[in-house]
Amino acid sequence: MAKYFIHNDEQELLQGHELLNNVPSGWTVIDYQNEGEQADVSDAALAVEASTGINISGHPSIVLQLNLFDGLFNADGSKNTDTRTLQWKCLHVDPSIDMSWTDIQTMIDTFVTLNDANHTALQNETRVGD
Amino acid sequence: MKQIDIRADTMKLAMDQLRSIGSQLYNKQHSGVYTSADIANQVSTGDWGNSHASGAGQHRDQTAQTTNKRSTVICTGSLYLNGNFAGLYDYAYISGNITTDAVDEMNAFDHWFTGNQDTHWALVCVDGTFTQGRRSIIKPPVRKLGFVLNVDGAYTLNGITSMTNRGANHSGTGDSHGYTAPVAIPVNGSITIPATGGAGAARASRTTTGTSSNNGGTATNGSGGGGSGAVSIHGNITSCISGAGAAGTCFVGGSGGGGFMMLHGGTTVAADSDEFMDGIANGGAGGNPPISIGGNYAGMGGNGNPGCLHRGTGGLTLNSFSIGASGNTSPTEPTYYGFGESVDIEDKRSSTGVSHYLGRPYSSYDNSLSGLPGTLIILVNGAYTGTGHATSVGIGGANIHDGYGGGAGGSAGGGVVCVLDDDGSGGPTSKVSAGVGTNAYSGGVGGAGSAIRGTYG
Numbered sequence: 001m002a003k004y005f006i007h008n009d010e011q012e013l014l015q016g017h018e019l020l021n022n023v024p025s026g027w028t029v030i031d032y033q034n035e036g037e038q039a040d041v042s043d044a045a046l047a048v049e050a051s052t053g054i055n056i057s058g059h060p061s062i063v064l065q066l067n068l069f070d071g072l073f074n075a076d077g078s079k080n081t082d083t084r085t086l087q088w089k090c091l092h093v094d095p096s097i098d099m100s101w102t103d104i105q106t107m108i109d110t111f112v113t114l115n116d117a118n119h120t121a122l123q124n125e126t127r128v129g130d
Numbered sequence: 131m132k133q134i135d136i137r138a139d140t141m142k143l144a145m146d147q148l149r150s151i152g153s154q155l156y157n158k159q160h161s162g163v164y165t166s167a168d169i170a171n172q173v174s175t176g177d178w179g180n181s182h183a184s185g186a187g188q189h190r191d192q193t194a195q196t197t198n199k200r201s202t203v204i205c206t207g208s209l210y211l212n213g214n215f216a217g218l219y220d221y222a223y224i225s226g227n228i229t230t231d232a233v234d235e236m237n238a239f240d241h242w243f244t245g246n247q248d249t250h251w252a253l254v255c256v257d258g259t260f261t262q263g264r265r266s267i268i269k270p271p272v273r274k275l276g277f278v279l280n281v282d283g284a285y286t287l288n289g290i291t292s293m294t295n296r297g298a299n300h301s302g303t304g305d306s307h308g309y310t311a312p313v314a315i316p317v318n319g320s321i322t323i324p325a326t327g328g329a330g331a332a333r334a335s336r337t338t339t340g341t342s343s344n345n346g347g348t349a350t351n352g353s354g355g356g357g358s359g360a361v362s363i364h365g366n367i368t369s370c371i372s373g374a375g376a377a378g379t380c381f382v383g384g385s386g387g388g389g390f391m392m393l394h395g396g397t398t399v400a401a402d403s404d405e406f407m408d409g410i411a412n413g414g415a416g417g418n419p420p421i422s423i424g425g426n427y428a429g430m431g432g433n434g435n436p437g438c439l440h441r442g443t444g445g446l447t448l449n450s451f452s453i454g455a456s457g458n459t460s461p462t463e464p465t466y467y468g469f470g471e472s473v474d475i476e477d478k479r480s481s482t483g484v485s486h487y488l489g490r491p492y493s494s495y496d497n498s499l500s501g502l503p504g505t506l507i508i509l510v511n512g513a514y515t516g517t518g519h520a521t522s523v524g525i526g527g528a529n530i531h532d533g534y535g536g537g538a539g540g541s542a543g544g545g546v547v548c549v550l551d552d553d554g555s556g557g558p559t560s561k562v563s564a565g566v567g568t569n570a571y572s573g574g575v576g577g578a579g580s581a582i583r584g585t586y587g
Contacts, residue, residue, distance in 0.1 A: 010559040040348050040580045055345040057575040058563020071339055072364040092566050111569050118530045118570040127393060
């Protein structure tokens with residue numbers, strides 16, 4: 001499963017936990033802006049957007065697929081408790097707080113955990129209009 | 131204050147003109163030989179006997195604001211770039227090298243800006259070197275057409291220089307009522323910020339259950355367009371449409387469209403003329419959520435000026451949450467998230483399902499979810515270095531851990547930060563991200579803004 005680390009040569013990425021020097025295996029590093037050009041998006045970043053169908057909305061960031069619920073109920077009205085889909089997401093990495101790759105993994109896990117909790121909470125609302 | 135109209139081919143040349151004017155205004159008093167006519171003229175304009183803008187080591191001195199003293203803002207007028215009216219401006223001139231790294235300098239920048247909102251550029255010149263300490267945050271107090279910082283020497287940025295949430299609502303529909311037409315902003319001979327930034331996202335539409343949204347666009351050297359709202363349907367549906375994002379401009383990132391979540395969707399919503407779910411162009415309000423959510427869930431407007439209007443479920447007592455805590459009656463009237471001034475109103479969380487206090491302030495500077503990123507231009511006649519931040523980023527809507535569940539509005543497009551210095555490289559990388567999507571049924575995200583680097587030349 002492809003995973004991308006998007007950066008624009010932020011100097012913070014070479015300080016502290018040095019994210020750019022310690023990219024775990026499995027991640028593809030993408031330079032957001034072509035060197036020496038004023039264009040906003042590099043060819044490599046555009047290719048990621050084209051292949052994933054999402055915006056790279058900022059940098060530094062990670063682009064990856066998360067396995068998330070995509071609906072509250074099944075077609076028969078029962079609660080959806082097991083059907084998930086892989087959804088591309090762009091999550092921003094704050095360069096100013098010296099995150100480590102462990103912190104980034106925690107951020108990813110928290111995103112999924114909160115999304116799941118929200119899913120369950122909304123399912124438990126009283127259905128109105130049935 | 132002197133009123134002087136500036137006409138120049140580029141912003142850099144305009145700042146060159148103003149620096150020359152600034153140095154003359156600054157040095158005019160208390161030196162030289164005056165004719166009686168000069169004196170009469172200066173008395174009539176209120177200039178005679180006044181001390182001028184505070185300089186090196188004095189810029190924080192509060193006595194600069196007392197009787198017969200001036201602030202650093204020394205002239206105002208109209209700004210014409212390449213023959214186009216680019217808005218009004220206020221110009222602050224600081225004479226000599228400055229360093230801000232002491233407690234008594236933390237509010238120095240209050241003297242650099244006026245309260246003219248939406249209609250004026252904040253143009254600032256440090257006529258010397260500038261070392262900005264880690265605790266110094268330079269940010270206009272109100273929304274501006276743009277903020278230009280011209281340092282006539284080396285600029286060491288260790289703090290924060292920002293136009294986040296300060297992009298102008300130049301639509302004429304804002305509380306300032308100011309309208310300025312977007313025009314191309316030539317920064318120098320080779321870099322131009324386009325009048326129109328990234329495209330706003332189109333309305334998202336669904337005729338089956340599920341969640342959809344569209345993302346804002348980008349533009350070379352321009353701001354990002356706003357994202358659309360989410361259309362999130364979980365039961366029977368005929369057709370539902372969320373609000374569109376607005377395009378970015380030379381002055382501001384695009385606002386987001388209104389989003390919603392419904393169990394049963396049977397109307398066209400955003401396509402109905404009275405729903406106002408599209409983001410307002412030219413830095414205006416985020417699109418609204420629909421008037422009727424139809425029970426169960428909540429809707430959120432897009433980011434903008436103002437942004438993220440929330441609508442609840444019309445008197446339904448919540449088992450879980452949609453805006454605020456479990457067991458509450460979701461508000462029947464629309465409300466801006468974080469609008470309140472008491473802890474009871476602002477401290478929203480759910481006590482079942484997701485139970486989190488706010489994971490972040492509503493906005494890092496403004497305690498609301500309103501605001502769009504603007505245009506920040508840093509012109510350095512020397513080296514640009516440091517470990518700080520030049521930033522103009524968009525914000526997103528309320529998240530699950532902010533006590534919100536439902537369909538989200540579109541996030542704001544990113545702003546523009548253009549830095550020119552002696553070699554066109556080095557120093558802090560500018561932050562111009564769009565607002566992030568929410569961590570549940572997200573609206574579309576805005577397009578990233580532009581982090582531009584070039585040479586002062």
